[in-house]
Amino acid sequence: MSTVGSTTIAMQSKLDKLIQGDERAKKELIDLAYGRLLIVARKLLGSFVRLRVEEETAGVLSEAYFRLHSSLDDVKPQTVRQFMGLAALEIRRVLLDKIRQMEGRGKKKRPDRVSIDVSPGGPEHSAAGFDIP
Numbered sequence: 001m002s003t004v005g006s007t008t009i010a011m012q013s014k015l016d017k018l019i020q021g022d023e024r025a026k027k028e029l030i031d032l033a034y035g036r037l038l039i040v041a042r043k044l045l046g047s048f049v050r051l052r053v054e055e056e057t058a059g060v061l062s063e064a065y066f067r068l069h070s071s072l073d074d075v076k077p078q079t080v081r082q083f084m085g086l087a088a089l090e091i092r093r094v095l096l097d098k099i100r101q102m103e104g105r106g107k108k109k110r111p112d113r114v115s116i117d118v119s120p121g122g123p124e125h126s127a128a129g130f131d132i133p
Contacts, residue, residue: 011080019076026072030065036084037061041091048095064091
């Protein structure tokens with residue numbers, strides 16, 4: 001049996017224990033999945049061009065570890081695939097938070113009030129984006 005197959009079986013066993021209420025299984029599951037999570041974090045970090053220089057994969061994964069640990073209190077994945085999806089979601093959230101810390105939520109500040117009389121493109125465009133004659 002391949003290492004990947006035996007790891008998947010071991011992870012499913014930990015998931016089953018977690019579903020049955022064994023709290024120790026949560027940490028054991030995440031520790032067992034560390035190698036796979038490192039690969040996921042590396043791939044996701046590579047897709048965030050702005051962060052590649054400033055962040056390291058291990059740092060991103062360590063932050064995601066705590067989020068994943070908390071998420072497993074609320075969400076009980078039934079399969080290894082669902083668990084890995086949840087882990088990828090938490091890693092992505094860490095990366096998005098890092099981009100927000102670097103750049104803020106946008107370059108332009110949102111106005112306090114928006115008049116309903118003004119279309120989004122200005123007076124020369126309608127709200128649907130078509131030119132007004």
